[in-house]
Amino acid sequence: xxxxxxxxxxxxxxxxxxxxxxxxxxxxxxxxxxxxxxxxxxxxxxxxxxxxxxxxxxxxxxxxxxxxxxxxxxxxxxxxxxxxxxxxxxxxxxxxxxxxxxxxxxxxxxxxxxxxxxxxxxxxxxxxxxxxxxxxxxxxxxxxxxxxxxxxxxxxxxxxxxxxxxxxxxxxxxxxxxxxxxxxxxxxxxxxxxxxxxxxxxxxxxxxxxxxxxxxxxxxxxxxxxxxxxxxxxxxxxxxxxxxxxxxxxxxxxxxxxxxxxxxxxxxxxxxxxxxxxxxxxxxxxxxxxxxxxxxxxxxxxxxxxxxxxxxxxxxxxxxxxxxxxxxxxxxxxxxxxxxxxxxxxxxxxxxxxxxxxxxxxxxxxxxxxxxxxxxxxxxxxxxxxxxxxxxxxxxxxxxxxxxxxxxxxxxxxxxxxxxxxxxxxxxxxxxxxxxxxxxxxxxxxxxxxxxxxxxxxxxxxxxxxxxxxxxxxxxxxxxxxxxxxxxxxxxxxxxxxxxxxxxxxxxxxxxxxxxxxxxxxxxxxxxxxxxxxxxxxxxxxxxxxxxxxxxxxxxxxxxxxxxxxxxxxxxxxxxxxxxx
Amino acid sequence: xxxxxxxxxxxxxxxxxxxxxxxxxxxxxxxxxxxxxxxxxxxxxxxxxxxxxxxxxxxxxxxxxxxxxxxxxxxxxxxxxxxxxxxxxxxxxxxxxxxxxxxxxxxxxxxxxxxxxxxxxxxxxxxxxxxxxxxxxxxxxxxxxxxxxxxxxxxxxxxxxxxxxxxxxxxxxxxxxxxxxxxxxxxxxxxxxxxxxxxxxxxxx
Numbered sequence: 084x085x086x087x088x089x090x091x092x093x094x095x096x097x098x099x100x101x102x103x104x105x106x107x108x109x110x111x112x113x114x115x116x117x118x119x120x121x122x123x124x125x126x127x128x129x130x131x132x133x134x135x136x137x138x139x140x141x142x143x144x145x146x147x148x149x150x151x152x153x154x155x156x157x158x159x160x161x162x163x164x165x166x167x168x169x170x171x172x173x174x175x176x177x178x179x180x181x182x183x184x185x186x187x188x189x190x191x192x193x194x195x196x197x198x199x200x201x202x203x204x205x206x207x208x209x210x211x212x213x214x215x216x217x218x219x220x221x222x223x224x225x226x227x228x229x230x231x232x233x234x235x236x237x238x239x240x241x242x243x244x245x246x247x248x249x250x251x252x253x254x255x256x257x258x259x260x261x262x263x264x265x266x267x268x269x270x271x272x273x274x275x276x277x278x279x280x281x282x283x284x285x286x287x288x289x290x291x292x293x294x295x296x297x298x299x300x301x302x303x304x305x306x307x308x309x310x311x312x313x314x315x316x317x318x319x320x321x322x323x324x325x326x327x328x329x330x331x332x333x334x335x336x337x338x339x340x341x342x343x344x345x346x347x348x349x350x351x352x353x354x355x356x357x358x359x360x361x362x363x364x365x366x367x368x369x370x371x372x373x374x375x376x377x378x379x380x381x382x383x384x385x386x387x388x389x390x391x392x393x394x395x396x397x398x399x400x401x402x403x404x405x406x407x408x409x410x411x412x413x414x415x416x417x418x419x420x421x422x423x424x425x426x427x428x429x430x431x432x433x434x435x436x437x438x439x440x441x442x443x444x445x446x447x448x449x450x451x452x453x454x455x456x457x458x459x460x461x462x463x464x465x466x467x468x469x470x471x472x473x474x475x476x477x478x479x480x481x482x483x484x485x486x487x488x489x490x491x492x493x494x495x496x497x498x499x500x501x502x503x504x505x506x507x508x509x510x511x512x513x514x515x516x517x518x519x520x521x522x523x524x525x526x527x528x529x530x531x532x533x534x535x536x537x538x539x540x541x542x543x544x545x546x547x548x549x550x551x552x553x554x555x556x557x558x559x560x561x562x563x564x565x566x567x568x569x570x571x572x573x574x575x576x577x578x579x580x581x582x583x584x585x586x587x588x589x590x591x592x593x594x595x596x597x598x599x600x601x602x603x604x605x606x607x608x609x610x611x612x613x614x615x616x617x618x619x620x621x622x623x624x625x626x627x628x629x630x631x632x633x634x635x636x637x638x639x640x641x642x643x644x645x646x647x648x649x650x651x652x653x654x655x656x657x658x659x660x661x662x663x664x
Numbered sequence: 665x666x667x668x669x670x671x672x673x674x675x676x677x678x679x680x681x682x683x684x685x686x687x688x689x690x691x692x693x694x695x696x697x698x699x700x701x702x703x704x705x706x707x708x709x710x711x712x713x714x715x716x717x718x719x720x721x722x723x724x725x726x727x728x729x730x731x732x733x734x735x736x737x738x739x740x741x742x743x744x745x746x747x748x749x750x751x752x753x754x755x756x757x758x759x760x761x762x763x764x765x766x767x768x769x770x771x772x773x774x775x776x777x778x779x780x781x782x783x784x785x786x787x788x789x790x791x792x793x794x795x796x797x798x799x800x801x802x803x804x805x806x807x808x809x810x811x812x813x814x815x816x817x818x819x820x821x822x823x824x825x826x827x828x829x830x831x832x833x834x835x836x837x838x839x840x841x842x843x844x845x846x847x848x849x850x851x852x853x854x855x856x857x858x859x860x861x862x863x864x865x866x867x868x869x
Contacts, residue, residue: 222691226741230686247741398739399738403728404735
């Protein structure tokens with residue numbers, strides 16, 4: 084580094100540009116594209132890249148404790164900001180540890196760039212040490228991937244990868260760089276970012292067909308998905324102009340303000356009574372930026388059984404994939420919503436409004452009143468401020484949080500929707516917290532999933548990340564699996580009990596110098612939450628809840644949405660309620 | 665309300681223009697495998713443009729499945745263009761090599777049949793003749809059926825290849841420039857929804 088300073092003083096090229104290598108050209112290209120944070124983990128085949136990193140102080144590298152932690156952190160960074168997330172790993176096991184995160188990012192359309200090292204070109208295909216065919220392995224779970232064969236081509240490939248990851252329907256792109264390509268002298272040009280491609284405009288015929296259907300609607304309903312997180316303003320305006328009751332999918336939460344009376348909650352397997360019934364009774368359903376996932380539709384043939392469907396999506400392959408649509412609009416969510424707002428006729432059908440109000444009242448009655456996982460999650464999510472970020476793992480706590488948290492803004496709810504990845508929440512929360520140091524990133528996890536990536540406590544400590552608040556809902560079980568076993572497998576609780584071997588989560592946090600708090604009943608809870616949130620640094624809150632708890636409403640697998648089980652059939656909670664009354 | 669209509673399973677002819685990039689064939693066959701689409705034949709070759717190859721598939725399934733397959737193909741970055749031959753008139757050909765067992769008694773008859781089919785003899789053995797037949801699928805199947813009684817030792821078919829009829833090229837020439845990939849294509853090139861167009865096409869084959 085002293086060399087660098089001396090030469091810069093002498094008015095020569097900075098050292099970064101001298102002795103340019105493939106590895107340096109990678110960092111130069113990333114920096115030129117505005118990449119300021121990379122989550123990663125070094126290893127043999129990517130050492131030249133890590134060596135070159137020392138010449139690029141403008142890029143912050145975050146050393147996680149596992150490649151899976153790194154990629155989920157990059158996902159959290161990307162989901163919170165809408166910008167590209169970048170992660171990095173070495174060849175072989177480093178690269179294969181990214182697989183879960185890549186699949187997760189593919190399913191949830193997260194703009195992500197993964198850089199992996201690989202063995203030198205002459206060793207590829209020889210089963211060399213730490214060699215893995217990572218482009219072959221990740222082919223079905225990336226939007227695209229590359230092996231860089233020519234060092235001079237590296238900036239072009241990285242620039243193209245970034246463009247592919249962030250444009251159209253976003254997704255993960257992997258760039259695999261053999262070690263000798265990283266080391267090779269670089270004689271090419273650094274590729275600068277190009278202007279963002281224009282948002283896709285809908286075809287006018289499609290818009291007029293959609294408008295015609297909307298005008299004829301007696302019982303319309305709007306479904307907003309994760310693809311509309313960048314179009315909240317337009318969609319809110321559209322829904323309000325037409326006065327259409329609006330449902331946000333799991334990935335779409337925050338895409339429409341929860342405080343708006345038009346909001347009906349989340350649809351699907353653990354969706355609200357109002358959302359699922361509205362879908363089943365609607366005569367016109369318009370879906371924007373959503374893909375009719377099986378967890379949303381229930382039994383497909385009875386999904387929206389009375390409705391004509393308008394589907395707006397950027398990805399042509401999603402239109403007509405699951406449900407038959409009467410009107411398909413291939414366009415960006417924002418441009419389509421804007422076009423649909425122009426000639427809005429506010430829809431006022433008192434019968435439909437009344438019917439929906441009745442369903443919403445049934446939802447309101449479900450709000451957890453007695454001690455349990457739902458009560459605990461509600462106590463935490465009630466404390467969310469509009470800018471706070473909430474991340475989750477997968478399972479009961481996730482569904483409870485999705486049902487109970489109220490989001491006013493997009494990109495504040497980061498969850499693993501499509502892939503359903505346990506261990507996602509904590510590293511994603513760290514990534515989001517590092518992207519937005521000014522906001523609080525609340526992680527809700529179960530006792531099972533949290534242990535899949537709990538090593539990332541070290542990342543909090545290493546970088547003094549002070550805005551991550553972790554809440555473990557500890558029911559000593561893999562709760563969602565247990566719930567299915569209870570309902571559909573004759574209460575044979577096969578391999579789901581964790582309580583006999585869970586760690587002391589407070590001690591675990593303490594081992595990384597993270598403060599912990601615990602609440603085991605409703606009396607302790609408020610004070611524990613206060614102390615946890617007020618703590619000046621990142622902190623853990625363990626809420627020990629009753630072991631047996633179900634998430635309801637629930638649409639059993641293979642059932643139609645209108646066949647949902649509204650309340651716990653075992654009547655645990657209702658009995659408890661009666662006793663308490 | 666499934667997107668896949670109740671039409672019967674049929675063969676559909678689809679051509680794909682791809683960039684010659686590593687793993688492009690794997691990407692395409694993996695896509696078919698992963699999404700459980702059936703390919704009956706696949707034929708690949710280079711084109712008049714360096715760096716660009718052309719493939720013709722026969723995909724089996726109902727119209728909905730084939731629609732999905734084409735849309736998923738469109739999404740692959742290395743796919744420049746997908747051509748649905750059911751929408752326009754096209755010519756298609758298949759080449760087959762057939763090795764037929766002969767004896768002194770059957771030699772003449774076999775050769776006569778081959779002449780009727782305009783099949784060329786490409787190899788003459790003591791007990792077998794190898795024919796090259798080119799034509800559409802019906803002709804080739806008929807030829808094989810005619811030869812079957814004499815004893816077919818082995819056959820190799822190339823799979824169908826197809827081009828759209830007329831003077832229009834399937835893709836504008838600018839697409840070839842600088843090896844531009846599908847993701848970077850202007851949206852105006854994007855294929856309009858095929859569902860409506862396809863509904864008007866009566867006989868897909």
